[in-house]
Amino acid sequence: MKLGSHWYQRFLKRHEDKIAYRWCVGLNELRHKNMKLEYMIQYFDLLSQIIQEKDIAPWNIFNMDETGRQLHPQRCKSLMRASQKTGFLRKHGDKAETISIIECICANGTALVPTVIFKGVNIMTSWLTEIHAYNDFRPNIACSPNGWTDNELAMHWLRDFIVQIQFAQGTKLLLLDGILLKSSENRIEESR
Numbered sequence: 001m002k003l004g005s006h007w008y009q010r011f012l013k014r015h016e017d018k019i020a021y022r023w024c025v026g027l028n029e030l031r032h033k034n035m036k037l038e039y040m041i042q043y044f045d046l047l048s049q050i051i052q053e054k055d056i057a058p059w060n061i062f063n064m065d066e067t068g069r070q071l072h073p074q075r076c077k078s079l080m081r082a083s084q085k086t087g088f089l090r091k092h093g094d095k096a097e098t099i100s101i102i103e104c105i106c107a108n109g110t111a112l113v114p115t116v117i118f119k120g121v122n123i124m125t126s127w128l129t130e131i132h133a134y135n136d137f138r139p140n141i142a143c144s145p146n147g148w149t150d151n152e153l154a155m156h157w158l159r160d161f162i163v164q165i166q167f168a169q170g171t172k173l174l175l176l177d178g179i180l181l182k183s184s185e186n187r188i189e190e191s192r
Contacts, residue, residue: 119147
């Protein structure tokens with residue numbers, strides 16, 4: 001018996017309640033190694049404890065993440081459980097040009113204005129034109145020699161964050177991904 005070139009499509013259709021074919025997203029090798037269930041449980045236990053002790057409302061809980069995006073990403077599809085929404089592709093090297101994005105969301109589902117960091121010395125008007133052509137959302141645009149966040153850009157983002165949340169009442173909680181931890185306490189104090 002010889003299989004046809006589209007046998008897998010019929011197989012997936014017959015078993016769509018158990019198997020799915022989905023796009024994968026890139027996952028850094030170091031992040032993959034540190035994705036352990038015990039670390040996640042400890043993190044969320046501590047987070048819950050802080051939120052309860054300080055009586056922090058969802059509209060005052062913010063999560064900041066600085067991430068890199070390839071300008072021309074590799075894509076692949078993979079088979080996985082139907083209940084899984086996303087697959088991960090382990091990356092062993094980042095050779096493509098990237099931009100950095102500092103994004104911040106609130107536990108109530110709202111998002112603050114993101115910052116997009118391009119590689120360069122000066123901001124080019126074409127970057128603004130391209131971004132604004134797709135929607136009305138206006139991110140902050142910055143640049144650095146390597147396209148990554150540095151202390152100066154991180155502090156600029158922190159000051160902008162404080163301006164965006166200044167009218168919210170009550171204790172606020174900002175969860176960071178570590179990028180701002182590169183800055184000294186004195187620099188964080190400057191931004192207050």
